[in-house]
Amino acid sequence: MKCEELLQYLSDYIDQELDEELAAEAQEHLATCHNCRVLLDTTQQTIFLFREQGKRTIPAERRQRLFGQLQAAFLSEKDEG
């Protein structure tokens, strides 16, 4: 496998969606190609960082207000029902 092919298959490799033969070829290439190894490691680290950082929530004050507004709308439909 060449670097260009590894680049093309990188996401499938990370997501374990390559067939056995291609996965083996990718692993063989990664064992000997420094740049591709770095590409894999830094892509995986990128994903990890975004997953860790991405868990934001609605700010507390807004959350309370939103809850109240939506609850009122939800219960008013019951009364109209």
Next chain:
Amino acid sequence: MFDEQELLAALRRHDSDAFTILFETYSDKIYRLAVGLLENELEAEGIVQETFLRFFERIDQFEGRSKVSTWLYRVAYNASMDYLRRDKPHLSIELADEDDALPMPAIFSDWSQWPEGLLSDAEVTAELDKAIAALPEKYRAIFLLREIEGLSTRETAHVTEISISAVKVRLHRARLILRERLAESFSARIGDYAGHG
């Protein structure tokens, strides 16, 4: 964990506890998607409201063929795209993927091996925020749904109404672009650090 069919039945009875479960389970997820797409907390709050109100209107017709989460994400995604189109008529989301070349990596410094604490949490967060904000909308949407919200490829395709192969192509491109941006910005910061070393 709750049974989704039981929750839907309780919501149809306008059970107050069921509403609380619905809100607690899904409001942050919808908010995260919307704020990621719109980069505006106030507008994202509006999307949450609109999404839940639409769900209340349709709850009696909701047949449960898709999961509640998928349905909510889809409404939130479409509402967010409608909002973005008002400002940007030629949104990248409309452009065909074939027009895009695969991003070629140029930076091969292995920042994944740098010691922990080399960059502060605030510095890392700032770079992540910059990188994702710079991502074209069509890649950002897929990345948010797959990586942050944890939807499967199939669920993401259902939410965004594109093919599974298109989801995979866009996710791959998003990952490469973000990796490159972080490599560039982290290397620059560490270059400053080394200069003071």
